[in-house]
Amino acid sequence: MRLDTSAELDTFRAEVRSFIHTHAPGRKTHAGVRAPAARLVPELRCWIARLHDAGYLGRSWPTEYGGLADPRPEYAFVVAEELARARAWGQIGAGALASGALLAHGTEEQKRHFLPRLRSGQDLWCQLFSEPEAGSDLAGLRTRARQEGDHFVVDGQKVWTTNAQHADVGYLLARTDPDGPKTRGITAFALDMRSPGVEIRPLREITGTADFNEVFLDGVRVPADRVIGEVGQGWRVAGASLAQERGSVAARSAEMLNDLNGLLELASAPGPAGAPASADAAVRARLGRLAARVHVADLMSKAVQSRMAAGTDEPTDPAMVKVFYSETNLDAVSLGVQLQGLDGLLTEGDDRAVAGGYWQDALLYARAYTIAGGANEVLRTTIAERALGLPREPRS
């Protein structure tokens, strides 16, 4: 199957594009996966409901929870691409991850409670996985959950929690067996973010915005019926739910195609001495190389989406796409700043900043993609060992 050539997909794409154009509230002014401003959140909750009602999100869910009988996975990728192309908001936070966990491992009661609330935008989720000493080595997490009757009591600290400030529910991983093997002593929970003992402290980033947070958990009581999957099986639950995040690969390459057009405009604009930057052969060569890489990234993403849709994807496919995408993106936005010459020093908030300071902000954010969802260094090891079959590194 090819995702870029079917007339049927083109018709669907046009329908989605028009829907977004007509109904989407606000547009993302910044590059990257950011948390929205608080004032936009009520409108975005309605927009999430609208996307689900139109069959654009949650397509692959079972029909009794609002999914489609014939979900056509490639259509979900088209939706993700069109949202990214329009710089419109989609699902906010960890909703896709959480629904993946609930559908694969949740009880009937949990599915009936949480899935309609997720579809209607009533519940926004955040992902409470990373800790100060457990990012790449997530299995080393130390947040403890000990059972007391029909509750668990949670103590610990999470970090880099995007959207915690807006979230109603946290998809939490905590250690329930401190003495057992690393990955087997972890349990997944749906945590009410308004529970007593949950404290959220914003982290200001290099971009100046505060998209993610530290989350402190001090004696937080979670009812035992909010365990997702079996106690001690949280590692498996988290692994299964990651499959739901796959659409984001499509979205990112669509964003980069947008940026390539922006780069061509910047390079063609008259410079201070009159001639455009593109008059310089070295700039043309760099643009040419970048254009090739951006298109290769897009084709890689489409090839992987096609394999996912056909169920023939390899476990290391997303890692390869992510490493290639994030490093190409970093080069693209760096060029966007360099093409501005001295104006590249102006930033958002300065009236004279080119494109409102978009490229400067995008450059500051671009490093995040080389870290989020698995640092590139770690993903390279995964690719070397699992895709290329190279000998495993000795583990400490």
Ligand SMILES: Cc1cc2nc3c(=O)[nH]c(=O)nc-3n(C[C@H](O)[C@H](O)[C@H](O)COP(=O)(O)OP(=O)(O)OC[C@H]3O[C@@H](n4cnc5c(N)ncnc54)[C@H](O)[C@@H]3O)c2cc1C
């Ligand atoms: C924008 C953004 C949003 C995020 N949102 C969330 C969220 O909502 N929820 C959540 O739980 N987490 C979130 N994260 C956290 C993310 O999952 C972690 O940052 C990531 O897993 C890396 O962990 P770390 O930051 O602890 O870095 P570390 O694991 O400490 O790594 C530091 C450096 O050491 C290198 N390194 C580590 N181990 C190895 C190794 N074995 N081999 C070679 N090099 C190694 C890494 O590549 C990296 O360069 C987010 C991160 C970002 C950037």
